[in-house]
Amino acid sequence: MIFDQLFNSRSEPLENPKVSLSAENALDEIFGSSGATTQVTAETSMKLAAVYSCVYVLSSSIAQLPLHVLRRKGKDVEAARDHPLFYLLHDEPNQWQTSYKMREYNQSAVLLNGNAYLNIKRKSNGEITEIETLEADSVQLLKNNNRYFYAYYGENARAIPPEDIIHIKSLGPSIKTGKSVIQQHAETIGLGIDSKAFASSFFGSNARPSGIVSMKTALNSNAWDRFKEMWKKASLDLQGKENKTILLPAELDYKALTVSPVDTELLSMMKLNRSEIAGIFNVPAHMINDLERATFSNISEQTIQFIRYSLMPWIVNWEQEINRKVFTKAERKAGYYVKFNLGGIMRGTAKERAEFYHYAITDGWMSRNEVRAFEDLNPVDGLDSFLVSVNAAQPVPDSKEIEEEKDNG
Known part of the structure; x- marks a missing residue:
């Protein structure tokens, strides 16, 4: 029966004495590692500064981007503020979270647990009234009579059809569920936890004489x-x-007594582990306060690299999953879609924005009021017209044309 599968114990394989604790299912269940003495879980991993910093940087970056419902009409694109989803996605998806906190929590859930689940609640006419965040460790994908459903074991336990779940998945071997970074790199993260615990006990208890x-x-x-x-x-x-x-x-x-080679090796190993963890989460080292090799001479280029290679894969993941779940076929046909606004995070320095706006205005593809809108300034009468520089409006004759004019002259 469906409810038998819904309320059964997920730890049953581990309770079976015929199942070896060294099997892969036991490793996945407890996030264990043969190379680390500490049990590696989402909770213990977040106590490691490098893991916490990587999760915070990615989660807060996704959360701070404005999320808009847009409508495409021919060649024009406008914000669909009259659509009920606009307020839910942009401001308040449910009674417990703002849009920021919803995306921050679920992005961290993807990184730590491999999956994030949001339950879409609808009226009888199909209108969406709430987008509820479900605790990632309380959801399991099950199959009954050749039909999949999401079993939620938390408060108000229930079975939810796939069309009512926004499922954000991380990279993993399965096409239906993701696998967390913590699981896939438990040994590396466990080594960092053990190194931190050893250093704390070694230096904190004055085991090394001064x-x-x-x-x-x-x-x-x-x-x-x-x-x-x-x-x-x-x-x-x-x-x-x-x-x-x-x-x-x-x-x-x-x-x-000076610092011994053993102490120096321990510090070097902790620095290396921090760099490895940043690479696992695909976060630049300088963004988790690892400034040993950092340079700020090219901060704009570093920001663009972070957006392009660290944030964009997650942004596309969010946009495509939301678009295919929250809109009906009729709404998609009418041109409705969801998109993150990257304008704020890619603004650049004041000098770079001034140069960009200057070329945009003088080349004639951006009006001065559009520039004022990007800078959060009110429009001014008479600045909606497009300007084109004299050089751009009148093409410069080439050398052949000049010679022909001399001959004719």
């Missing part, structure tokens, strides 16, 4: 105990904080 005190004369056990107590008191000030300077008697000699 220096060595040597004595010129031998001490008996009682004198040695009194010396240790004296050193402990001398190392702390009245507030219990560590003193930076300690005066030593002539019989004592202190030698500070």
Whole structure:
């Protein structure tokens, strides 16, 4: 029965003693890794600074882009503000989230869990009234009588047909569901978690001494105990904080220990792991505050590269999935579609925008009021006309034409 499949336990394969815990299904279930001692899950991965930074950069970048419902009429394109979906996608899709928070959460869900699910709720006449976000770990794709459906195990558990689910998938071996980056690279991320835990325990518990005190004369056990107590008191000030300077008697000699090769190797390994994680998420290292090799001489080009190769694959993923699920055939035929507005994030510096607008106006393909609209300025009467420079309006004669004019003259 369909409800038997809906409410069955998803951990049943692992509870079966005939199933080996080293099998692939166990690895996928717990996101485990043979190379890391820490269990790698979405929650533990987010405690690693590099993973959190990559997820935040991609999720916040997708969320901050305006999402508009547009309508194409012949050669013209206009914002379809009268369509009910415009408010839902642009402002408030459901009672718990704004449009920003909806996209931020679901983009992070795709990165951490491999899938994001949004339930489309409709009236009896087909009009969409709400787009509800479903917790990614509470949804499972099931099949019953040759028909697929999404089983939701959260509050108000229910079976949802595929046409009522906006399903954003990450890259994976299956065409029906995605596989998270955390699962596919559990060993690399687990290594980063273990390195962080080791460094924290090693340096935080003062396992590595900062220096060595040597004595010129031998001490008996009682004198040695009194010396240790004296050193402990001398190392702390009245507030219990560590003193930076300690005066030593002539019989004592202190030698500070420099960073050992093992410590240096640990730091290098942590930097390398951070760079690898940035590459896994396809995020430039400088955008997660890894500024060791960063240069800001070409910041505009770096931004364009980030948009083109990091954001655009996700933007196209979102646009195509939303367009095929929220509009009817009649609406698509009427020219309705959804599109992210990249204008704000690609504005560039003030100097670059001024040069761009100058050429656009003088070449005659952009009016001055259109420029003012891009800069969030009100239109001004008389600036709707297109200007064309004299050189652009009158083509310059070539050398052959000049010679012919001389001969005729």
